[in-house]
Amino acid sequence: MTTIEPVRKDIQRQGHIKKYSASLRLWHWANTIVISGSLLTVLINSTITDERPVSALVKNELKNASAMVSDEQAGSVAHALGDRVWSIHIYFGYVLVGLLLFRLALEFFQLADQKFIRKMKSAYRQFQSTKKERELVKHELTVKAIYAVFYILLLVMAVTGLFLAFEDLLAPFKSIRHSVKEVHGFCMYLILAFIFVHLAGVFLAERKDNKGIVSDMINGGGDHQ
Template identity: 30%
Template structure:
């Protein structure tokens, strides 16, 4: 029997997915075109032929100010993600969304793998959200350690997204077909 997805589940799924994509974009921009060194180089180059050249330190300070609003979006999106994950948890407790139970003995190996990958994903997301919120609002003496752990988040997120999309494609070309359309319209009840 093909699985159906409730409206609440689908809305949360797609909102979480979009939020993660936007968070990844902020990380990508911060580490590439909007990196402080890249921006500082552009600013330095621009001002070098003027009567007010900037030092490397001044250029980096200006670069940080230029990219600060974009990075603020990363923080806002983190708060949105916290709300979405709390909503997911609350709807699971209220039984509006089914829990992924990897201990069900009737599951195939493939299904257990899928369920366990969701469990690991949610644990990793909880760690990312915890470290992010405490970097912003917690004691400053732990900020360095929390930042190191938080930065490592990217190393689970990208492979998980690739695994998730690969699993969806595999399902679409084998069985159960139609998972994408069921995630959009809900499927049979």
């Protein structure tokens, strides 16, 4: 489990802790809110607004009110409720795409020592060349690799989500809709796994030598140890 704990130390500058720019912190917390909201809509539509129980509920409630409706009519109401929730899910998806583009832009405009790709390359070079604190560098490289996979998952989620949102405009590719939907759903489960691993890692880090990671992501970090 230690390999999933975020590292608070700056491996490029001994005696310092990592700095997080205001832009990166804004992206991190906004992304947290949007992904949580998106997953919540999926949970609601698979439980509270699931078509079968909602159809039965609508039919029974109207029957108690002396109004009779057919199964098809009740199903239409349930389907409409589900569509409302999915429309919110789509809006969250648009925001997620915007945040992903914002994060990609940060790689060009961030300070050089805070760029993700630069940090990952630096960790790899240090792992290859140094024997001192090799475990710390290996740890940092592993965490960065996990984050890289997360960014790739976000990209796949964004692309497949846009395909599903604009499927009417992409009629020539309708034959692959089911496959795209399957990939989109599978990536959602992988992102859920990442969230669990990330939270577990932060929890473990806060209980050990890297206490203060959460506050660093709020106030920017960068203080001397």
